[in-house]
Each structure stands twice: as C-alpha cells, then as structure tokens.
Amino acid sequence: MGTTTRYRFREYNVTTDPDPLALPIFEAVCITGEEQDCGAASGxxxxxxxxxxxxxxxxxxxxxxxxxxxxxxVVRAEPGAWQ
Known part of the structure; x- marks a missing residue:
C-alpha cells in the first residue's frame, strides 16, 4: 500500500504595483491566414x-x-503577512 501525503497551504498576502522605472512592453503578431498564420511581428x-x-x-x-x-x-511585489 502507498502512503498518503497531505500538504497544507497558508494564504500569503501580496500586493503588486507596476514598477515606475520600467517601461511596459506591447507586442502583436499577425495571425491572419487559412492554412498558416502570417506570423509578422511588431517586436x-x-x-x-x-x-x-x-x-x-x-x-x-x-x-x-x-x-x-x-x-x-514589470511589477514589484510587496509581501504581506502569512494568514
């Protein structure tokens, strides 16, 4: 017979805020096509x-x-308390 393992998880409160020093990144890829996507990318x-x-x-x-x-x-995590 096998053994049963139980894991207990506690909730950890974390808030995230955008990093004001990092620029957001936006990208797009063209997915137009019937047999195959175009695949052109914006970078x-x-x-x-x-x-x-x-x-x-x-x-x-x-x-x-x-x-x-x-x-x-890019976000910065601010850890809170274990609950």
Missing amino acids: ELHTPEELTRWIAGHCAQTGHQSYEQTTRT
Whole structure:
C-alpha cells in the first residue's frame, strides 16, 4: 500500500504595483491566414499608440485583420503577512 501525503497551504498576502522605472512592453503578431498564420511581428514597442500604428500599417499593406496582442509590465511585489 502507498502512503498518503497531505500538504497544507497558508494564504500569503501580496500586493503588486507596476514598477515606475520600467517601461511596459506591447507586442502583436499577425495571425491572419487559412492554412498558416502570417506570423509578422511588431517586436517590442513601448506605447499602445506605437502598436496601433504597426497594426494599421501591416493591415494597410496586407489586408490582414487578425492579431494576437500581448502587454507585459514589470511589477514589484510587496509581501504581506502569512494568514
């Protein structure tokens, strides 16, 4: 017979806030295509406006209309107390 292992987890309160010294990163990849995605990528941009301009330009050149958008930010964790 096997043994049973039990794990107990306590809740740890953590708050996160955007790091004011780090720029957010916005990226998009064109996923237009029937058999295969286009795959054109914006690269890392630092404002939503830059990303919108890239998407608009790619759309104007290709007519592609479907994009996967990613937004990343650096956050700082402020630990709280165990509960």
